[in-house]
Amino acid sequence: MTRHPPPNPLPQGEGELPVAPPPAIAATKVSKSFGGVRALREASFAARPGEVQALVGENGAGKSTLIKLLGGRLPPDSGTIMRDGRPIRLANPAEAVAHGIGTVFQELTLLPWMTVAENLLIGREPRSGLGLIRRAELAPRADAVLGELGIHHIDPRALASEISLAERQIVEIVRVIIRHPRVLLLDEPTSSLVEREVEWLFARIRALAAQGTVVVFTSHRWKEITSIADRITIFRNGSEVGTFTEIDEAEAVTLMTGQQVETLYPVLTAIAPDARPALELTDATVNGSTRLDLSLAAGEILGVGGLAGQGHRELFLGLFGAPPLRHGTIRIGGEPTRIASPADAIHAGLGIALVPEDRKTEGLLLPLSVRDNLTLPILSRLSRLGVIRGAAERGMSKAMIGRLGIRTQGMAQPVGALSGGNQQKVLVGRWLLAESRILLLYDVTRGVDIATKHEIYELMMRLAAEGKAILFYSSDTEELAHLCHRVLVLRDGRIAAELAPPALTAEAIVAAAIHDAVAPESHHAHAE
Amino acid sequence: MPSDLAIPTQAMRRRPRAAHLLGQNAGLILAAVILLLCIVGFAAMFWVQQDRLPGNFEITSTVNNTMPLAVAAIGQSIVVLTRGIDLSVGGVVDLTNALAAIWLTGSLPHMIGVSVAIVLIGAAAGLLNGLLVGLGRLQPIVVTLATLSIFQGLAIRVLPQPGGAVPPGYTDFLVNPDQPTALAFLLIAVLGWMALRRCRLGVGIFAIGNDESAAVALGVNAMRTKIIAYMIGGALYALAGLFLAANATAGDATTGDGYTLTSIVAVVLGGVNLFGGRGSAVGAICGAFITTMIVNILFFARINPLYQSFYQGLFLVIAVVFGALIGRLVRGRR
Numbered sequence: 001m002t003r004h005p006p007p008n009p010l011p012q013g014e015g016e017l018p019v020a021p022p023p024a025i026a027a028t029k030v031s032k033s034f035g036g037v038r039a040l041r042e043a044s045f046a047a048r049p050g051e052v053q054a055l056v057g058e059n060g061a062g063k064s065t066l067i068k069l070l071g072g073r074l075p076p077d078s079g080t081i082m083r084d085g086r087p088i089r090l091a092n093p094a095e096a097v098a099h100g101i102g103t104v105f106q107e108l109t110l111l112p113w114m115t116v117a118e119n120l121l122i123g124r125e126p127r128s129g130l131g132l133i134r135r136a137e138l139a140p141r142a143d144a145v146l147g148e149l150g151i152h153h154i155d156p157r158a159l160a161s162e163i164s165l166a167e168r169q170i171v172e173i174v175r176v177i178i179r180h181p182r183v184l185l186l187d188e189p190t191s192s193l194v195e196r197e198v199e200w201l202f203a204r205i206r207a208l209a210a211q212g213t214v215v216v217f218t219s220h221r222w223k224e225i226t227s228i229a230d231r232i233t234i235f236r237n238g239s240e241v242g243t244f245t246e247i248d249e250a251e252a253v254t255l256m257t258g259q260q261v262e263t264l265y266p267v268l269t270a271i272a273p274d275a276r277p278a279l280e281l282t283d284a285t286v287n288g289s290t291r292l293d294l295s296l297a298a299g300e301i302l303g304v305g306g307l308a309g310q311g312h313r314e315l316f317l318g319l320f321g322a323p324p325l326r327h328g329t330i331r332i333g334g335e336p337t338r339i340a341s342p343a344d345a346i347h348a349g350l351g352i353a354l355v356p357e358d359r360k361t362e363g364l365l366l367p368l369s370v371r372d373n374l375t376l377p378i379l380s381r382l383s384r385l386g387v388i389r390g391a392a393e394r395g396m397s398k399a400m401i402g403r404l405g406i407r408t409q410g411m412a413q414p415v416g417a418l419s420g421g422n423q424q425k426v427l428v429g430r431w432l433l434a435e436s437r438i439l440l441l442y443d444v445t446r447g448v449d450i451a452t453k454h455e456i457y458e459l460m461m462r463l464a465a466e467g468k469a470i471l472f473y474s475s476d477t478e479e480l481a482h483l484c485h486r487v488l489v490l491r492d493g494r495i496a497a498e499l500a501p502p503a504l505t506a507e508a509i510v511a512a513a514i515h516d517a518v519a520p521e522s523h524h525a526h527a528e
Numbered sequence: 529m530p531s532d533l534a535i536p537t538q539a540m541r542r543r544p545r546a547a548h549l550l551g552q553n554a555g556l557i558l559a560a561v562i563l564l565l566c567i568v569g570f571a572a573m574f575w576v577q578q579d580r581l582p583g584n585f586e587i588t589s590t591v592n593n594t595m596p597l598a599v600a601a602i603g604q605s606i607v608v609l610t611r612g613i614d615l616s617v618g619g620v621v622d623l624t625n626a627l628a629a630i631w632l633t634g635s636l637p638h639m640i641g642v643s644v645a646i647v648l649i650g651a652a653a654g655l656l657n658g659l660l661v662g663l664g665r666l667q668p669i670v671v672t673l674a675t676l677s678i679f680q681g682l683a684i685r686v687l688p689q690p691g692g693a694v695p696p697g698y699t700d701f702l703v704n705p706d707q708p709t710a711l712a713f714l715l716i717a718v719l720g721w722m723a724l725r726r727c728r729l730g731v732g733i734f735a736i737g738n739d740e741s742a743a744v745a746l747g748v749n750a751m752r753t754k755i756i757a758y759m760i761g762g763a764l765y766a767l768a769g770l771f772l773a774a775n776a777t778a779g780d781a782t783t784g785d786g787y788t789l790t791s792i793v794a795v796v797l798g799g800v801n802l803f804g805g806r807g808s809a810v811g812a813i814c815g816a817f818i819t820t821m822i823v824n825i826l827f828f829a830r831i832n833p834l835y836q837s838f839y840q841g842l843f844l845v846i847a848v849v850f851g852a853l854i855g856r857l858v859r860g861r862r
Contacts, residue, residue, distance in 0.1 A: 073745065094747030109745045111738035113805045115552075122731060122746050132726035139545075150534025157548040170535075200535045 022085025071103030102181030284328025287493030421452030555799020611804025619679025621784025624769030629692025629779020654762020737804030
């Protein structure tokens with residue numbers, strides 16, 4: 001087979017077109033396959049200097065793959081990447097940086113056992129006359145760099161593995177920004193950030209765009225997209241559907257999915273009046289603060305919100321025994337229960353299950369199959385004399401895949417090959433098979449596309465209606481406001497506010513988190 | 529500064545600088561403490577047996593006996609930091625030790641030339657490992673297990689029977705039997721290590737040990753870095769072979785075999801993480817001395833030499849468990 005050279009993407013000889021400067025970054029008819037899956041099919045994309053361009057689409061639509069091609073993380077199978085109208089070939093992200101292209105990839109690339117300062121300044125460390133790095137200057141230099149960008153809460157001497165996910169995301173963004181890219185690619189930069197941090201990022205993006213930098217970013221949060229993007233490019237099924245300057249959400253979702261999603265948030269079922277508390281926590285110590293109490297009823301979706309780093313993670317992991325809470329009493333179905341390890345949590349009274357944010361490292365065994373991942377905690381139940389009953393295992397897996405609508409090529413497919421949203425469904429399915437009655441969902445929709453989000457929301461509603469008790473943390477306050485019966489706003493390991501309808505709105509959650517941060521004393525009165 | 533350009537924060541809770549240093553160097557500090565305890569234990573044992581503290585002779589012989597291991601452990605730690613492991617240490621030490629015994633003669637220019645040639649042979653051995661690991665993308669443990677046998681075989685070929693002779697001047701220079709002058713070489717090694725930490729190569733070694741694909745994304749040439757790391761390792765094992773020959777004043781193509789395992793033991797005791805990216809060659813030097821001190825203590829405790837390896841193993845387990853407990857305590861405080 002012979003391949004013809006790709007047609008010149010610049011219109012030539014068509015006299016009536018004005019001579020515009022070439023796009024700062026462009027991809028023409030790029031394709032990329034992974035195994036048998038075509039992630040991008042002859043997709044084209046262009047972004048102009050000084051503009052903020054959003055890239056939206058379902059997970060699996062090819063946005064991340066396109067960012068990886070533009071950022072030099074992957075080579076295209078075919079097609080051309082152009083920078084200022086000239087074709088370029090990128091062997092790795094470092095070469096892209098040399099072309100002025102800076103990328104924050106979705107998978108963070110901080111070096112875990114090196115300090116924040118070492119990570120920020122890698123490759124451009126302060127050096128002595130002999131060319132040796134002045135290690136003592138690393139931290140002060142990093143502190144100055146962070147401070148210049150308005151970040152004062154991240155300790156440059158801490159290891160990257162010691163700071164929170166949101167802080168890591170910010171460090172990653174800063175590392176790219178301080179290299180002064182002419183093209184800034186951000187893949188889901190806001191997924192682990194809370195509002196204040198998103199505002200900071202957007203202010204930065206606007207400042208960069210004002211200086212003529214091209215900013216391309218992906219996000220699943222529509223509000224963010226419309227607040228920052230000059231143009232919106234919609235992707236579906238591996239190629240672009242169109243680029244718009246004005247488009248409303250419903251129209252965009254239709255274009256993204258090829259179908260109409262009526263309302264994103266399903267209607268909440270009321271809790272049964274005689275519902276008994278499934279999980280009670282009293283006098284717990286979280287984030288160094290004492291006396292946190294909460295009670296979660298069967299059939300209830302209890303939201304937990306607030307700024308990042310306020311103890312949500314510690315609380316969720318603590319209830320799952322990984323590691324256990326320092327102090328506090330847990331009652332499961334009214335019975336005081338000791339949870340010292342995840343095994344205790346899984347087997348406790350009603351069964352506690354955790355679906356963590358970082359599903360790749362904390363929940364799923366990526367190289368193993370969907371089936372293996374689903375049935376892992378119940379293998380003893382599925383085994384006879386230590387031998388797994390294959391037919392029973394397959395039957396249960398198949399039923400769960402159908403029930404949750406997990407999109408997979410089959411139960412033998414490795415979980416690592418599924419999209420993020422479907423990986424989350426596998427995790428939820430695992431705990432349903434284990435017959436857990438208490439689900440701890442920790443930011444489960446992070447980085448999940450809108451259509452799959454909708455499916456997860458409906459699943460949550462269904463599970464609550466079936467009597468499961470759900471404790472739900474989300475960094476997306478809209479979600480909390482729409483999906484929860486009640487929301488607790490945490491600050492510094494304490495409950496700063498408890499919100500229930502009609503007072504339960506996204507604005508109220510943000511206000512409770514922020515007001516409290518600004519003036520901790522004055523707002524306590526009506527928070528209690 | 530406009531407020532929207534800053535992330536508003538509550539009270540900053542930064543840990544003091546000393547706490548960071550302590551936490552991030554826990555392995556090294558622990559190694560130094562264990563070494564200190566070993567020295568005190570040895571001195572006490574010596575006092576009980578000999579009615580005096582260890583003197584110049586004991587210190588000198590301890591240093592001289594530890595030099596080969598200390599140098600080999602530095603090499604091993606550099607390889608381990610890249611998330612690799614080098615089992616070929618023993619083979620390289622055997623080979624270079626044998627070559628030293630047959631090549632070295634009395635004239636100074638000749639001694640210098642032979643030493644340089646032998647170190648280069650060690651680097652070439654490391655280059656072979658590095659190419660297979662870095663370029664061939666093969667697993668370090670398999671590659672170096674194979675090259676271990678190859679180098680051992682070559683060593684036997686070079687020196688089938690123990691023998692040869694090392695000129696006294698050579699011995700005096702490397703491992704002076706009268707004074708612990710060999711410590712100067714360790715000082716040079718520590719300075720070299722500090723320089724490595726402060727150059728591009730050193731940053732690359734740590735970076736690929738942390739996360740290779742992230743390091744590549746940050747512009748680290750992983751292949752070249754690995755190859756150089758194994759070459760530095762090989763050169764240092766060759767140096768260890770020279771120290772061994774100088775100390776024994778003769779050659780033996782099998783005495784180096786033990787260094788494969790003892791160099792790994794020294795690296796572990798020195799707080800270098802076997803999964804790469806964390807640790808220090810200074811720790812590895814401490815680990816090497818701990819290993820020797822244990823042998824000394826066992827000797828003065830009149831332990832039957834036949835049981836020596838049993839007690840060494842026991843000590844290693846205790847040290848590793850102790851280290852893990854301390855690590856957990858340090859992390860638990862956060």
